[in-house]
Amino acid sequence: MNAPGNAVLAPGMTIGRARREVAERLRAHGLDTPELDARLLVGHALGLDHHALTVEFARVLTRPETDRLGADVARRLGHEPVARIVGHKEFWSLPLRITAAVLVPRPETETVVEAALAVVARNRAERPAAARIADIGVGSGAILLALLSELPHAVGIGTDRDAGALEVARRNAEHLGLAGRAAFVACDFGAALAGSCDLVASNPPYVATADIATLAPEVRDFDPRGALDGGSDGLTAYRAIAADACRLLAPGGWLVVEVGIGQADAVTALLAGGGLEPAGAPCRDLSGGPRVVTARYNP
Numbered sequence: 001m002n003a004p005g006n007a008v009l010a011p012g013m014t015i016g017r018a019r020r021e022v023a024e025r026l027r028a029h030g031l032d033t034p035e036l037d038a039r040l041l042v043g044h045a046l047g048l049d050h051h052a053l054t055v056e057f058a059r060v061l062t063r064p065e066t067d068r069l070g071a072d073v074a075r076r077l078g079h080e081p082v083a084r085i086v087g088h089k090e091f092w093s094l095p096l097r098i099t100a101a102v103l104v105p106r107p108e109t110e111t112v113v114e115a116a117l118a119v120v121a122r123n124r125a126e127r128p129a130a131a132r133i134a135d136i137g138v139g140s141g142a143i144l145l146a147l148l149s150e151l152p153h154a155v156g157i158g159t160d161r162d163a164g165a166l167e168v169a170r171r172n173a174e175h176l177g178l179a180g181r182a183a184f185v186a187c188d189f190g191a192a193l194a195g196s197c198d199l200v201a202s203n204p205p206y207v208a209t210a211d212i213a214t215l216a217p218e219v220r221d222f223d224p225r226g227a228l229d230g231g232s233d234g235l236t237a238y239r240a241i242a243a244d245a246c247r248l249l250a251p252g253g254w255l256v257v258e259v260g261i262g263q264a265d266a267v268t269a270l271l272a273g274g275g276l277e278p279a280g281a282p283c284r285d286l287s288g289g290p291r292v293v294t295a296r297y298n299p
């Protein structure tokens, strides 16, 4: 038998036919969003955006294009997420570059950005100063760069223990024209940071170690383990973050963290025990589940 990629695509197909055939292969493989994936993969292999794909639907693929597309489809059939194959993902309407070193940013993490913007607005009403932000475990830069893009007077520092992730975040900051207000530091959680922040935000690793094996292959086999593994109870990172937040936050400053399904109460209690006052009910994501816990440092 041929390799899966070669089996999909006969030479001499038009763009329109390639999209249909790729979608059919992905659907037959049980993948969730076959049409969307097919469009993104064909567009990537041919270097064409959505509009150009539509306009050029009758153009015939060249041999190198067919080969490239076949190889990319084979990766998707192996459950590699489309964002990793094409090397970028949109988050908060920002195009972010993605490598193997970082989590693919998730739509639910936009809830962290919303909650953080809400508390910055409250802070500003009380103390009109430019916000100083720390993003602990910055990954691709998603949260920090979304916040800086919305807050033209804010400055921020992102930390990550993975040098490869910091490189991605730095490159994204430059690409988005935000590098002048963003710094990136290699350390565990907030260990290398000092001083007074108005906001600490984080999407830490929160999957209990034993649960990692049960995740979708797109996550389990492709997201960096260090960005998922929250230790035996999934809450290890929050303990470190609570301690760092109390050290880094100015009095009245806010901590905003993403949590996994079913973790909101435990994280709220853990932060309260660590000296951070819970601030209202957790924010819900688009699926309606509690996704973001907010707490305030009021020493």
Ligand code: GLN
Residues within 6 Å of the ligand: 103, 106, 203, 204, 205, 206, 207, 215, 219, 227, 228, 229
């Ligand atoms: N949201 C990821 C998941 O799919 C986990 C990311 C994290 O641990 N922060 O479970």
